Amino acid sequence: MAIDNKKPACTRDELQQARFLIRHVDYKKQPVSVIIFAFEELVYAYINHCMHMHRPLNCEQDAIFDETGKFLRCSMHGFIFDPKTGECQSPVCFGQRLQALRLEEVDGTIYFAEKHLTLSD
Numbered sequence: 001m002a003i004d005n006k007k008p009a010c011t012r013d014e015l016q017q018a019r020f021l022i023r024h025v026d027y028k029k030q031p032v033s034v035i036i037f038a039f040e041e042l043v044y045a046y047i048n049h050c051m052h053m054h055r056p057l058n059c060e061q062d063a064i065f066d067e068t069g070k071f072l073r074c075s076m077h078g079f080i081f082d083p084k085t086g087e088c089q090s091p092v093c094f095g096q097r098l099q100a101l102r103l104e105e106v107d108g109t110i111y112f113a114e115k116h117l118t119l120s121d
């Protein structure tokens with residue numbers, strides 16, 4: 001797929017060497033951090049913002065997954081999220097979702113495919 005305005009996020013090689021990556025971007029004119037990770041071979045990106053008390057998922061630990069590796073986990077209070085949808089699975093915020101960002105992969109490079117996103121790094 002052709003990408004008119006390339007906004008590189010990372011490469012597959014970078015993702016294979018780290019469990020997750022953090023990128024700082026402007027999204028809808030707001031500076032945000034983004035978590036990027038591979039899960040079951042697909043790559044996902046979410047704004048790194050837990051809706052519970054507005055903290056980054058990795059605020060207390062350098063990790064975004066729970067011990068099973070099957071769920072994203074906010075290290076502040078331990079709420080878990082479906083990595084494929086960003087949907088919270090914990091009772092207080094059940095059903096609310098992390099803000100997903102669209103990605104496209106071309107020849108081993110992952111690009112942000114969001115119109116209202118600009119790179120800030």
Ligand code: FES
Nearest residue numbers: 050052053074077
């Ligand atoms: S701030 Fe994320 S679980 Fe409370």
